[in-house]
Amino acid sequence: MSGKVSRQILLYGVVCLAILIVPVLVDDAFLLNKYARYLIFGMLAIALSLSWGYAGILNLGQATTFGLGSYCMAMFLKLKTVPIHTGSDGLPDFMVWNNVTELPWIWVPFHSMPVALLAGILVPALFAALLGWFMFGGRIAGVYAAIITLAAMVVVNLIIIDQQSYTGGFNGITDLARFEIFGLTFDAYSASTYYLVAICLTVTLFLALAVSRSKTGLILQAVRDQEERVRFFGYDVALYKTFVFALSAAIAGLAGMLYTIIMEFASPTFLGVPLSLSIVIWVAVGGRQSLLGAMLGAVLVTGVQGALSETEAFLETWTLVMGGLFVLIVLFMPKGLAGAFEALVRRFPKAAREGGARHAAEQSPKSQPHLGGAL
Amino acid sequence: MTAAREQLLALKQVTVAFSGFIAVDRLDFEVASGELRCLIGPNGAGKSTTLDLICGKSRITAGEIAFRGAPIHAFREFRIARTGIGRKFQVPSVFRELTVRENLEIGCSRDPGVWRNLFRFTGGVDTERLERLAVLVGLEDHLETQAAQLSHGQTQWLEIALILAQDPALILMDEPTAGMTAHETNMTAELFNRLRGKHTLIVVEHDMGFVRDIAETISVMHQGKLLAQGTADEVSQDAKVREAYLGSGGIGHA
Ligand SMILES: Nc1ncnc2c1ncn2[C@@H]1O[C@H](COP(=O)(O)OP(=O)(O)OP(=O)(O)O)[C@@H](O)[C@H]1O
Ligand SMILES: [Mg+2]
Numbered sequence: 001m002s003g004k005v006s007r008q009i010l011l012y013g014v015v016c017l018a019i020l021i022v023p024v025l026v027d028d029a030f031l032l033n034k035y036a037r038y039l040i041f042g043m044l045a046i047a048l049s050l051s052w053g054y055a056g057i058l059n060l061g062q063a064t065t066f067g068l069g070s071y072c073m074a075m076f077l078k079l080k081t082v083p084i085h086t087g088s089d090g091l092p093d094f095m096v097w098n099n100v101t102e103l104p105w106i107w108v109p110f111h112s113m114p115v116a117l118l119a120g121i122l123v124p125a126l127f128a129a130l131l132g133w134f135m136f137g138g139r140i141a142g143v144y145a146a147i148i149t150l151a152a153m154v155v156v157n158l159i160i161i162d163q164q165s166y167t168g169g170f171n172g173i174t175d176l177a178r179f180e181i182f183g184l185t186f187d188a189y190s191a192s193t194y195y196l197v198a199i200c201l202t203v204t205l206f207l208a209l210a211v212s213r214s215k216t217g218l219i220l221q222a223v224r225d226q227e228e229r230v231r232f233f234g235y236d237v238a239l240y241k242t243f244v245f246a247l248s249a250a251i252a253g254l255a256g257m258l259y260t261i262i263m264e265f266a267s268p269t270f271l272g273v274p275l276s277l278s279i280v281i282w283v284a285v286g287g288r289q290s291l292l293g294a295m296l297g298a299v300l301v302t303g304v305q306g307a308l309s310e311t312e313a314f315l316e317t318w319t320l321v322m323g324g325l326f327v328l329i330v331l332f333m334p335k336g337l338a339g340a341f342e343a344l345v346r347r348f349p350k351a352a353r354e355g356g357a358r359h360a361a362e363q364s365p366k367s368q369p370h371l372g373g374a375l
Numbered sequence: 376m377t378a379a380r381e382q383l384l385a386l387k388q389v390t391v392a393f394s395g396f397i398a399v400d401r402l403d404f405e406v407a408s409g410e411l412r413c414l415i416g417p418n419g420a421g422k423s424t425t426l427d428l429i430c431g432k433s434r435i436t437a438g439e440i441a442f443r444g445a446p447i448h449a450f451r452e453f454r455i456a457r458t459g460i461g462r463k464f465q466v467p468s469v470f471r472e473l474t475v476r477e478n479l480e481i482g483c484s485r486d487p488g489v490w491r492n493l494f495r496f497t498g499g500v501d502t503e504r505l506e507r508l509a510v511l512v513g514l515e516d517h518l519e520t521q522a523a524q525l526s527h528g529q530t531q532w533l534e535i536a537l538i539l540a541q542d543p544a545l546i547l548m549d550e551p552t553a554g555m556t557a558h559e560t561n562m563t564a565e566l567f568n569r570l571r572g573k574h575t576l577i578v579v580e581h582d583m584g585f586v587r588d589i590a591e592t593i594s595v596m597h598q599g600k601l602l603a604q605g606t607a608d609e610v611s612q613d614a615k616v617r618e619a620y621l622g623s624g625g626i627g628h629a
Contacts (some may be wrong), residue, residue: 215480215492218473222481225470232430233484233541234456243489 005213012209012292016202022194029189034306036197036262038299043201043255045282045298046208046291051248052280053288054212055241056224058146061153062279065124065249067271069256071160071173072123074266075107076116080177093175098165106166113181120257121250128249132242139238141227150273157271172267179261188264197258201295204251208291211247220244278302281326286336293338300337380407382444383575384429384545389438391428398424400599401438406545411567411576413586415610416596417620422579423465425596426547429577430462431455442545457487461543465550465579467530469537471523475514478522478533479505482540505540511566512536527554535566546570548578552585564588583611595619 019039023032044066051057078092091103109115131152135145160167167173179186186193211217222230223237231237260266269275279298286297301322308314333340386404390397399421406412414422427433429440431452440448447455456462470478483501486492509515512532517525522533531551538546551567552560560582567589570576580586586593587607595602595610597619603610610616 211493213496215495216489218477218480219492221473221477222470225472226468229464229468229470230481231452232432232456232462233481233537234453234487235484236453236487236489240489 008209012205015292015296016198016205019198019201020195022198023191029187029191032191032194033189033262036194037259038302038306039197039201040255040259040262041279041282041298041302042295043204043258044252044279045286045294046204047248047251047255048279048283049286049288049291049294050208050211050251051244052283053290053294054217054224055220055244056227057241057245058142058280059149059245059248060146060276060280061149061151062248062252063271063273063276064149064153064156065128065252066256066259066275067156067160067266067268068124068127069120069253070260070266070270071167071256072110072116072120072253073179073257073260074173074176075110076113077176077179077260078173079107079111080180081175092168092173094168094171094173095165100165104166117257121253124253124256125246125250129242129246132245133238136238136241136245150276153271153273153276157268160268160271167268170268172265172269174265176260176264186261188262193261197262200254200258204254205291205295208251211244212291216240216243281322284326284329284336287338289335290338293336293341297337380409382406383408383410383442384577385439385441386425386429387439387441389425389428389440390436391424391433392436398599399428399435402596402599402601404594404601406575406577408544408575409572411571411578411589411591413590413593414577414579414596415581415583415586415593416602420596421599422596423549424599426462426549426577426579429455429545430460430547432462453487456484456541456543459544460547461538461541461545462547463534463538463549463551465553467527467534467554469522469525469530469533472521474519474521475509475525475533476505476518478537479508479540482508482537484541508536508539511539513562528556528559531555532559532563535563539570543574545575545577548576548580550579550581552580552582560585561588583607 022035026032026035044062047065048059048062051059081092091100092107095103109119131148135141135148140148161169163169178188184192186196219230219235219240223240227237230240256270259270278301282298282301283294284297285301286295287293305318305322308318329336335342382405384404384406386402389399389402389404391399402421402425404425414425416422424433428435428448431448431450431454435448438448439446442455442458442460447458447460450458470481473481480501483505486495506515506518509518512535514525514529514533514536517529522530525533531554535548535551538548552563555563564585567576567578571589578586578589590607592604593607593610594604595613595616597615602619603613603616605613
């Protein structure tokens with residue numbers, strides 16, 4: 001049991017290390033920016049794996065909380081540009097164009113970095129907690145919950161586009177200052193920003209791993225398996241689901257903040273249906289019940305997509321391939337690539353190790369050390 | 376005999392109607408602390424529904440359910456469970472994707488809070504207790520087995536072990552021996568006899584041999600009402616009970 005856990009920690013550690021040494025091998029700021037973007041998508045996949053893979057809550061609006069985090073960071077970085085990019089009254093440029101005369105109250109707290117950073121995580125988490133409490137308290141589950149998450153995203157998206165004078169509307173918030181903290185400046189195209197993202201990813205991955213390995217994580221899996229049954233042991237199922245939904249949102253919010261730093265703007269497209277559905281596909285491909293699998297699924301799919309995007313014709317084919325792949329995986333590989341990998345590992349090394357020396361009597365289910373489950 | 380004991384559960388004039396159909400009809404039913412009560416009756420008599428009402432799975436239409444003297448019928452399911460009521464379902468329901476050990480960990484629900492459980496990891500304080508429970512139901516060699524792989528009888532036992540892990544004062548068992556071999560049924564009877572006194576049990580069962588092995592008092596339900604109550608011999612000689620069972624081939628074959 002504990003051997004299995006330490007193998008899992010080892011595997012996760014090795015992958016994170018590999019991610020962290022990339023800038024040593026790649027000395028191309030443009031590439032690093034692109035890779036950092038893939039890693040951010042990996043964080044989104046971890047977020048969805050927690051709610052969908054562990055607790056069975058299919059969130060078709062994961063991009064909502066991602067976008068909220070992204071806007072929090074953009075508001076903070078926009079105010080840092082004031083008064084350079086502004087009109088007469090020290091307001092962000094788009095507000096001046098919209099005839100706003102005074103900084104809206106909702107923007108005022110974003111002068112402070114600690115507030116802005118906290119908001120980037122807490123605003124999405126609170127949003128999800130409220131939505132979750134409403135859904136799970138009312139015993140809305142499955143497809144209906146999925147549809148509500150989708151609808152909520154559309155609503156938030158419309159509000160952002162509609163409230164142009166506060167949010168920059170369709171164009172989003174652009175022309176941002178660089179993110180600075182502890183005397184370090186994070187240029188979107190730099191190794192330091194890549195490290196920032198990679199470290200956030202590592203922390204997120206291990207935090208999510210700890211949650212999934214805790215008793216709370218186990219109870220969430222039981223909820224996924226048989227929600228009704230869990231209640232009769234005295235667990236407040238709605239509270240558990242709301243918790244994981246909010247945690248997932250907090251991770252997505254963090255990813256959104258990093259995305260603003262990497263992209264140097266925030267846009268309503270960040271809260272879009274295409275991104276939300278893409279996250280679902282990455283997680284399904286990688287394996288929704290494996291945090292690492294989901295994360296690598298996102299990196300892999302977006303990586304291949306990025307490589308193909310140089311050629312327009314290929315990209316279209318790729319969209320088709322992705323759609324087909326998704327259908328195949330849902331039908332034949334419910335545990336995604338991670339599940340397939342585990343099945344492989346379970347089969348081969350066991351045969352190699354157990355050949356000869358071991359007695360048949362020892363081969364009880366308990367005494368089969370393998371990498372299976374390590375993902 | 377029961378008079379000396381303290382009353383634990385009391386159903387008073389409990390009625391439930393499912394879109395007009397009255398499944399439980401002004402039922403008065405009391406169980407004393409430490410008692411092992413068997414609840415029998417022909418198919419559709421309302422036995423499972425009665426257990427559903429006690430544990431909160433269904434809501435009463437009228438009447439009152441009191442546990443330790445306080446009404447509980449308005450509580451949500453998890454609150455009822457926390458007051459000390461555990462339920463084994465007629466269709467065995469365990470967590471099939473999880474291992475036996477993980478299932479038992481879920482069963483240990485003394486600390487049901489999200490926050491507390493976030494800082495509790497597998498292989499924690501409960502390990503010894505879990506393994507003792509697994510031995511008790513003969514699953515000690517299957518701790519790492521996925522629950523989906525267990526036989527029907529083993530699944531029944533796992534669910535029984537889950538309830539014991541939960542350690543409620545009152546245990547509601549819905550047909551615990553269904554699908555068990557004769558040998559397994561005997562083992563279960565032995566187990567229940569050991570639980571006697573430590574827990575209060577209400578056991579719904581069709582197998583009259585099993586009921587005779589474990590019962591002190593038997594309550595017979597028919598068409599949502601309590602028909603008779605007494606020892607095994609008393610109820611099987613009761614004219615109303617014989618009549619109720621006539622259609623289903625006699626008591627014990629229901
Ligand atoms: N949720 C429900 N909605 C509608 N009818 C129900 C519901 N639950 C139970 N019933 C009906 O109530 C009656 C009593 O059912 P119940 O399951 O309590 O019987 P039982 O005594 O447990 O029988 P069995 O021995 O077959 O398990 C049945 O006619 C059943 O169809
Ligand atoms: Mg029944």
